[in-house]
Amino acid sequence: MSNNHPVSVVAIDGPSASGKSTVSKRVAQELKFTYVDSGSLYRGMTWKALRDGVEIGRPDQVIELMNRMKLEFYTENRVVLFTMDGEDPGQQIRSEPVRENVADIAAIPEVRVFMVDRLREMVRFGDIVMEGRDIGTVVFPESPFKYYLDADPEERARRRSLELKSMEGVDDVGKVLDSLARRDRKDSTRKTAPLQIALGARVINSTSMTIEEVVALITAEVRAALGQ
Numbered sequence: 001m002s003n004n005h006p007v008s009v010v011a012i013d014g015p016s017a018s019g020k021s022t023v024s025k026r027v028a029q030e031l032k033f034t035y036v037d038s039g040s041l042y043r044g045m046t047w048k049a050l051r052d053g054v055e056i057g058r059p060d061q062v063i064e065l066m067n068r069m070k071l072e073f074y075t076e077n078r079v080v081l082f083t084m085d086g087e088d089p090g091q092q093i094r095s096e097p098v099r100e101n102v103a104d105i106a107a108i109p110e111v112r113v114f115m116v117d118r119l120r121e122m123v124r125f126g127d128i129v130m131e132g133r134d135i136g137t138v139v140f141p142e143s144p145f146k147y148y149l150d151a152d153p154e155e156r157a158r159r160r161s162l163e164l165k166s167m168e169g170v171d172d173v174g175k176v177l178d179s180l181a182r183r184d185r186k187d188s189t190r191k192t193a194p195l196q197i198a199l200g201a202r203v204i205n206s207t208s209m210t211i212e213e214v215v216a217l218i219t220a221e222v223r224a225a226l227g228q
């Protein structure tokens with residue numbers, strides 16, 4: 001995407017608990033861009049498969065369900081949300097069964113092709129901040145605003161356990177951290193679009209940075225490039 005393209009895309013990738021979601025939401029608010037959480041689509045597909053009794057280990061069935069379901073997008077307060085066959089999964093996409101199965105769903109090449117197409121269509125909502133694992137590498141590689149957020153593993157584990165302790169229904173933080181590590185391993189080693197640093201992406205290690213510092217760094221760069 002060239003600088004004079006009417007729509008700007010800020011691509012933010014990184015592993016779980018790297019601070020990506022908080023940073024991406026805040027960057028979008030600051031810039032008045034629309035926020036897209038690409039992971040919510042893979043989670044939504046997982047929720048839908050579980051809900052409709054489709055076996056996660058049967059990619060053919062998952063693909064069949066994906067192709068026949070009605071997926072609709074809308075925005076609320078500059079956040080992209082969606083319904084699947086008319087139903088909004090809401091917070092159910094954060095539930096344990098979804099958490100445990102999403103990396104397998106996200107590893108199905110056909111699912112990725114389908115979701116990447118949907119994600120590219122998001123520019124119809126205008127300027128966007130999109131977070132995920134392959135936004136800078138696959139979805140919008142030509143965007144001039146590509147970031148890879150990272151933090152040391154201990155810091156990521158600490159952040160995630162703080163987050164989990166504040167969530168209802170999570171009593172075994174150690175177990176969830178193990179599951180997080182398993183998911184990260186799957187996301188980084190899968191054949192299609194593994195988590196990687198995009199060419200030209202700016203790597204930000206936020207271990208010793210505050211959220212505000214990371215947000216300020218990204219927004220300043222985008223604003224400067226857009227001549228704001």
Ligand code: DC
Binds near residue numbers: 043102134183
């Ligand atoms: O960011 P998250 O935890 O909500 O992501 C959920 C899962 O989806 C995770 O296993 C990584 C995967 N994912 C992906 O493969 N590609 C993306 N662009 C976003 C998420």
